[in-house]
Amino acid sequence: MTMSTREQEVLDRIERVRKRRPKVKEERITLAHGSGGKATQTLIEAVFLDAFSNPMLDRLEDAAELSVNETRLALTTDSFVVSPLFFPGGNIGDLAVNGTVNDLAVSGAKPLYLTAGFILEEGFPVADLIRIVASMKAAADAAGVSIVTGDTKVVQRGKADGCYINTAGVGVVRCPGRLGAATVQPGDAVLVSGSIGDHGVTVMLARGELDIEADLVSDTAPVHDLVATLLAATPGVRAMRDATRGGVATILNEVAKAADVAVVVDEDKVPVGTEVRGASELLGIDPLYVACEGRIVVFVAGAEAETALDALRSHPLGREAALIGRVKADPPGLVLLNTTFGGTRICDLLVGDPLPRIC
Amino acid sequence: MTMSTREQEVLDRIERVRKRRPKVKEERITLAHGSGGKATQTLIEAVFLDAFSNPMLDRLEDAAELSVNETRLALTTDSFVVSPLFFPGGNIGDLAVNGTVNDLAVSGAKPLYLTAGFILEEGFPVADLIRIVASMKAAADAAGVSIVTGDTKVVQRGKADGCYINTAGVGVVRCPGRLGAATVQPGDAVLVSGSIGDHGVTVMLARGELDIEADLVSDTAPVHDLVATLLAATPGVRAMRDATRGGVATILNEVAKAADVAVVVDEDKVPVGTEVRGASELLGIDPLYVACEGRIVVFVAGAEAETALDALRSHPLGREAALIGRVKADPPGLVLLNTTFGGTRICDLLVGDPLPRIC
Numbered sequence: 043m044t045m046s047t048r049e050q051e052v053l054d055r056i057e058r059v060r061k062r063r064p065k066v067k068e069e070r071i072t073l074a075h076g077s078g079g080k081a082t083q084t085l086i087e088a089v090f091l092d093a094f095s096n097p098m099l100d101r102l103e104d105a106a107e108l109s110v111n112e113t114r115l116a117l118t119t120d121s122f123v124v125s126p127l128f129f130p131g132g133n134i135g136d137l138a139v140n141g142t143v144n145d146l147a148v149s150g151a152k153p154l155y156l157t158a159g160f161i162l163e164e165g166f167p168v169a170d171l172i173r174i175v176a177s178m179k180a181a182a183d184a185a186g187v188s189i190v191t192g193d194t195k196v197v198q199r200g201k202a203d204g205c206y207i208n209t210a211g212v213g214v215v216r217c218p219g220r221l222g223a224a225t226v227q228p229g230d231a232v233l234v235s236g237s238i239g240d241h242g243v244t245v246m247l248a249r250g251e252l253d254i255e256a257d258l259v260s261d262t263a264p265v266h267d268l269v270a271t272l273l274a275a276t277p278g279v280r281a282m283r284d285a286t287r288g289g290v291a292t293i294l295n296e297v298a299k300a301a302d303v304a305v306v307v308d309e310d311k312v313p314v315g316t317e318v319r320g321a322s323e324l325l326g327i328d329p330l331y332v333a334c335e336g337r338i339v340v341f342v343a344g345a346e347a348e349t350a351l352d353a354l355r356s357h358p359l360g361r362e363a364a365l366i367g368r369v370k371a372d373p374p375g376l377v378l379l380n381t382t383f384g385g386t387r388i389c390d391l392l393v394g395d396p397l398p399r400i401c
Numbered sequence: 402m403t404m405s406t407r408e409q410e411v412l413d414r415i416e417r418v419r420k421r422r423p424k425v426k427e428e429r430i431t432l433a434h435g436s437g438g439k440a441t442q443t444l445i446e447a448v449f450l451d452a453f454s455n456p457m458l459d460r461l462e463d464a465a466e467l468s469v470n471e472t473r474l475a476l477t478t479d480s481f482v483v484s485p486l487f488f489p490g491g492n493i494g495d496l497a498v499n500g501t502v503n504d505l506a507v508s509g510a511k512p513l514y515l516t517a518g519f520i521l522e523e524g525f526p527v528a529d530l531i532r533i534v535a536s537m538k539a540a541a542d543a544a545g546v547s548i549v550t551g552d553t554k555v556v557q558r559g560k561a562d563g564c565y566i567n568t569a570g571v572g573v574v575r576c577p578g579r580l581g582a583a584t585v586q587p588g589d590a591v592l593v594s595g596s597i598g599d600h601g602v603t604v605m606l607a608r609g610e611l612d613i614e615a616d617l618v619s620d621t622a623p624v625h626d627l628v629a630t631l632l633a634a635t636p637g638v639r640a641m642r643d644a645t646r647g648g649v650a651t652i653l654n655e656v657a658k659a660a661d662v663a664v665v666v667d668e669d670k671v672p673v674g675t676e677v678r679g680a681s682e683l684l685g686i687d688p689l690y691v692a693c694e695g696r697i698v699v700f701v702a703g704a705e706a707e708t709a710l711d712a713l714r715s716h717p718l719g720r721e722a723a724l725i726g727r728v729k730a731d732p733p734g735l736v737l738l739n740t741t742f743g744g745t746r747i748c749d750l751l752v753g754d755p756l757p758r759i760c
Contacts (some may be wrong), residue, residue: 066527068527069526069527069528070523070524070525070526070527071521071522071523071524071525071526071527071530071555072523072555073523073555073557074555075521075553075555076521076553076554076555076556077555082553085553086551086553089527089530089531089534090517090534090551090553093531093534093535093537093538094517094534094537094538094541094547094548094551096547096548096549098514098547098549098550099547099548099549099550099551105550106514106549106550108513108514108549108571110469110472110474110513110571110573111471111472111573112470112471112472113469113470113471113472115469115474115571117514117516117549117550117569117571118516118550119516119517119518119550119551119552119567119569120518120552121518121519121520121552121554121567122554123520123554123556123560154467154469155457155465155467155476157476157477157478157569158449158453158478159478159479159480159518159567159569160480161480161482161520161565162430162434162435163430164429164430164431164432165429165430166429166430167428167429167430168425168427168428168429168430168448169428171430171448172448172452175448175449175452175453176452178452178453179452179453182453188453188455188457188458189453189455189458190455190457190458190465190467190476191457191458191464191465191476191477191478192445192449192453192458192478193478193479193480193567194434194435194441194444194445194449195435195480195481195482195565195758196430196431196432196433196434196435196436196754196757197435197482197562197758198432198757198758200559201482201561201562202560202561202562203556203560203561206520206554206556206565208478208480208518208552208567208569210476210478210516210518210567210569212467212469212474212476212571214469214470398555398557399554399556399557
């Protein structure tokens with residue numbers, strides 16, 4: 043198959059997906075629209091894609107790939123509204139840097155430059171802002187990026203919740219046009235780089251709404267180096283995503299839909315820490331839907347699954363990496379879970395939002 | 402003077418300015434920290450520059466100039482928290498696009514790609530979001546930019562005010578390293594591209610807090626084409642800024658400080674519409690401090706003042722352009738206003754925030 047036929051096939055696939063776009067039924071925004079799940083995707087497709095549609099945006103990757111002169115760039119943005127602002131293992135500052143660094147990294151780009159936009163609530167302690175900013179600086183240094191421009195707005199008391207941060211990031215693309223959810227094929231293997239759900243459960247517990255004591259910290263970390271290690275060892279990587287809002291299950295659904303394939307996951311191969319498992323049971327949620335902030339999901343050509351796994355495990359952030367499933371042709375667009383108890387069930391996008399404001 | 406001596410001089414000037422950095426005295430964030438005035442600048446210098454300092458950020462231009470491979474890029478960001486969201490002449494959507502387009506344009510870059518990050522309050526009407534998004538698309542088309550990536554977060558009722566938008570923008574630099582506030586010199590002329598304060602007064606009146614009827618609309622507009630016209634005609638342009646939050650007076654102060662020069666402005670040469678003048682008197686504020694969203698302040702070599710004025714006036718957005726002042730050596734760092742009544746007074750940065758949430 044020539045490259046241009048392949049590209050055409052990807053474009054056709056995107057077009058087929060576009061035609062299936064749903065409508066927003068609600069008259070008002072709900073928390074579920076921010077969950078990363080079904081309502082978020084409907085909002086994105088029915089409102090944002092409908093208006094802004096262009097080939098860069100329509101791919102719906104974590105970062106857009108674009109050209110300036112002869113240079114291929116990746117551009118991404120994320121707003122952070124996590125509550126509480128400080129939690130074991132991190133705060134909104136390093137989260138905001140790592141989140142954008144990771145969106146660039148999983149798009150196959152080397153992260154270079156970040157912007158930082160602050161929306162502060164009147165009355166917010168300056169000492170907390172200084173702490174957050176120091177964490178941002180440390181995270182930027184760890185990821186090898188510079189924060190080169192920014193903006194600060196202040197709103198009246200009761201019009202925000204302390205501090206919201208937006209970061210946008212620019213990186214240089216390592217392998218132009220090669221990576222992307224739409225390139226995933228039947229036969230590919232599905233890997234995760236470590237135990238899932240630590241960040242989401244940590245933030246939930248930090249809110250103090252649950253009477254659980256757990257020795258748990260957020261997994262927030264920059265994955266740029268892990269990704270570079272993986273890509274250097276494994277030419278057959280098709281797509282990567284960081285499993286943030288909506289967790290691993292949401293990523294798997296996004297890819298199944300974008301590539302028009304089935305993703306079949308073995309539940310007992312998914313690494314979940316005992317404390318995350320316990321807390322998830324109490325919260326009544328599946329760890330597969332709980333956000334991580336330093337874990338990636340990797341789709342790789344089946345023949346290179348072991349190579350990819352070894353590459354991930356060779357890195358400190360990927361020591362607990364696991365092969366969790368395979369891509370099949372049918373049923374297209376669905377994620378199937380082979381459960382620990384021997385059954386198989388559809389693992390769909392979440393409808394509500396069990397864990398709001400986790401990032 | 403060789404180019405490298407000149408560059409060294411600019412760097413020295415930046416270093417001198419850095420050493421004068423103040424400290425944040427307040428323990429908590431106030432609305433004034435978001436005004437664009439004195440408190441904002443203190444916050445930026447004492448908190449953000451202190452942590453993030455790097456040569457790209459330290460210049461404190463509207464956009465950072467940076468290199469990726471051999472390509473010179475401009476990168477900028479702004480969050481928008483305007484209240485009300487809809488006002489005569491525009492809404493938060495086109496404001497968010499034009500604001501970032503303009504920050505790129507006045508930095509001498511051709512705007513290319515935008516990101517869009519939404520923070521929505523639970524309960525926000527979907528129909529309003531669709532209207533805002535449609536305005537963003539129209540504004541992006543008018544400015545020749547694509548919105549290529551985005552993000553949506555939702556916070557609980559009472560944790561935002563309907564809709565906040567962050568945009569970041571990437572452009573390609575037209576004249577690398579040449580433009581910048583620190584390059585302004587004694588003898589330069591100061592121009593504005595049109596009547597000032599229309600946006601700020603329009604938004605104030607749209608809040609309905611004042612019992613004034615005025616047939617006024619926001620000046621929100623993309624200035625990329627106006628800037629291109631100006632730069633093509635006038636090689637001696639030293640620096641441009643769009644006079645948003647804090648108005649023309651704030652820009653003049655920023656430049657006076659960055660270039661270590663005096664800026665002397667003739668009050669009666671500053672174009673102010675009769676309705677803006679009237680409303681400003683009632684509000685007790687000087688139009689020089691009121692935000693515009695489609696006006697630029699231009700610093701140009703004195704000998705090219707008329708050329709620049711003609712170039713601005715040849716463009717629909719610059720028909721009312723005016724030469725409002727001159728740059729002098731002394732007193733360095735200050736803006737002096739020759740008043741209509743024949744006196745001279747210092748036109749300093751504002752201390753409070755008379756017009757919060759204007760953008």
